[in-house]
Amino acid sequence: MAQTKTDNSFLADKIALRIRHLPKGDVNVLDCFAGTGKLWDAVQETTGRTIRVLPIDKRKDINRFRLPGNNLRFLQTLDLSKFNVIDLDAYGIPFAQLQVLFERGYKGTVIVTFIQSVFGQLPHELAVAVGFSQTMMDKIPTLLGARGWEYFCQWLANHGVSRLFHVGSSRKHYFAFRISE
Numbered sequence: 545m546a547q548t549k550t551d552n553s554f555l556a557d558k559i560a561l562r563i564r565h566l567p568k569g570d571v572n573v574l575d576c577f578a579g580t581g582k583l584w585d586a587v588q589e590t591t592g593r594t595i596r597v598l599p600i601d602k603r604k605d606i607n608r609f610r611l612p613g614n615n616l617r618f619l620q621t622l623d624l625s626k627f628n629v630i631d632l633d634a635y636g637i638p639f640a641q642l643q644v645l646f647e648r649g650y651k652g653t654v655i656v657t658f659i660q661s662v663f664g665q666l667p668h669e670l671a672v673a674v675g676f677s678q679t680m681m682d683k684i685p686t687l688l689g690a691r692g693w694e695y696f697c698q699w700l701a702n703h704g705v706s707r708l709f710h711v712g713s714s715r716k717h718y719f720a721f722r723i724s725e
């Protein structure tokens with residue numbers, strides 16, 4: 545019988561992905577969807593490496609240091625060259641955040657969680673960016689959504705991302721890529 549992955553094994557996949565893509569030398573992470581910081585705590589514990597993490601989260605009930613508020617605001621204004629890893633562990637599709645990284649010419653490692661909703665709808669701007677018209681989006685949203693991951697990869701490729709290191713399936717994808725100088 546096919547085995548379904550539990551949340552814990554996805555957590556293990558996410559931690560392993562981050563460990564596999566740790567840069568050599570100093571590690572400075574901008575953790576844009578930091579939550580309670582359990583992913584990077586686990587990476588530090590497992591590797592024993594010193595990792596500097598600047599967390600951002602919009603939740604108000606987190607009892608540890610973070611930059612509070614919408615990460616888009618910080619991504620648009622912080623000096624991104626200070627970070628060699630940007631972590632986008634979103635609940636949905638962090639399209640707007642990736643768009644800012646591309647617009648600002650960020651160089652470094654990007655780690656992303658991509659989760660499509662059960663109805664599978666794509667962010668409007670992503671659909672437009674890969675060439676669909678408003679009429680098509682209105683007429684066949686489910687069909688477009690069914691190939692969401694494929695369209696998303698196409699959009700990344702249009703921005704020069706040629707190699708993805710990827711774990712996941714169907715609606716949930718965890719991946720990393722590097723944007724070089």
Ligand SMILES: C[S@@+](CC[C@H](N)C(=O)[O-])C[C@H]1O[C@@H](n2cnc3c(N)ncnc32)[C@H](O)[C@@H]1O
Pocket residue numbers: 576577578579580581582583584600601602603613614615616633634635
């Ligand atoms: C999947 S959880 C991240 C878990 C986290 N990586 C950890 O190690 O615990 C997503 C987090 O992103 C936050 N979030 C969602 N949208 C955000 C936004 N636009 N700006 C800042 N934080 C956001 C949520 O409050 C939530 O804590």
